[in-house]
Amino acid sequence: MFRRTSVLGAALLALTWLTTFVLAAPSAGCGRDPTLRSQTYNINVNGRNRQYILRVPNNYDKNRPYKLVFLWHPRGGSMQKIVNGEDPNRGGILPYHGLLSHANESAIFVVPEGLNQGWANNGNEDTNFFDRLVETVESQLCVETSLRFSTGFSWGGGMSFALACARPRQIRAIAVISGGLLSGCQGGTEPVAYYAQHGTRDSVLNVGMGRQLRDQFVRNNGCQRLSYEPQPNGGRSVRTDYQGCRPGYPVTWVVHDGDHNPSQVDAGSNTPFAPKNTWDFFSQFQAQ
Ligand SMILES: *[C@@H]1O[C@H](CO)[C@@H](O)[C@H](O)[C@H]1NC(C)=O
DSSP, X not given: OOEEEHHHHHHHHHHHSOOEEEOOOBOTTTTSOOOOOSEEEEEEETTEEEEEEEEOOTTOXXXXXXXXXXXXXXTTOOHHHHHHOOOGGGTOOOGXXXXXXXXXXXXXXXXXXXXXXXXXXXXXXXXXXHHHHHHHHHHHSOEEEEEEEEXXXXXXXXXXXXXXXXXXXXXXXXXXXXXXXXXXXXXXXXXXXXXXXXXXXXXSSOHHHHHHHHHHHHXXXXXXXXXXXXXXXXXXXXXXXXXXXXXXXXXXXXXESOOSOXXXXXXXXXXXXXXXHHHHHHHTEEEO
16 A cells, blocks of 8 residues: 555554664763763864754763754754744744654754755765764764664755765664755765655745655665655645665655645644654664
């Protein structure tokens, strides 16, 4: 079965996103007294000062390997707006993409600040920023290095895509929320677990752009292509879990009838579906 409505999708979630176990690989920071805490940091990357906000879980346990989640802001956004959130009824993103309650203190969050409020990734400067953040955080804090994730809306989705292309073995899964090819794609031939959602009425990044990115990972992940293009069911999103993908490399596509909106809801609901979908997709992976 390829296609189901989001209502059925929710009911069948447990059946379709089976837990995938990955080999545990705790970082060098495990067992060390932490030198990083929840605050804004500056870091020099290739001679430029870069900034990020780190969120360390409450009651941080230096012997517990945490997930590491990167949240990249959209064009014109900022790390502070990701942390504080903006009114979702006006197209804003919930604080920390609405992921904190789902994560339940099981993840370290890294919220980087773009140059010129975006992720042009000129000369790979943003990919290099990611590399430095991984090194810095993982040498000081306890991270499960097989469970790194990345998500973002719009340009933040494009940046997550760029990392899936260029750092496929460093990233377990990404979630692209209304993204496009905006930060480049170096490499881009290896599999990465891929969630994306996009609106058919997107007036900023046409849905065709989201489909193009998706199809690259449908190919990379070895999934069966569809003979049709999934459409929203009126005001309800439609979720498609691709079949036949390499084990551990699923692709899920959620199409809705909305505009360029990170906080899209289904008809009859007040709850944006991106946070739960994203977290369920990420947390199907567990280290052991
Ligand atoms: C959150 O995590 C704590 C500690 O790991 C656990 O006891 C609790 O049941 C979790 N809560 C939810 C809602 O999963």
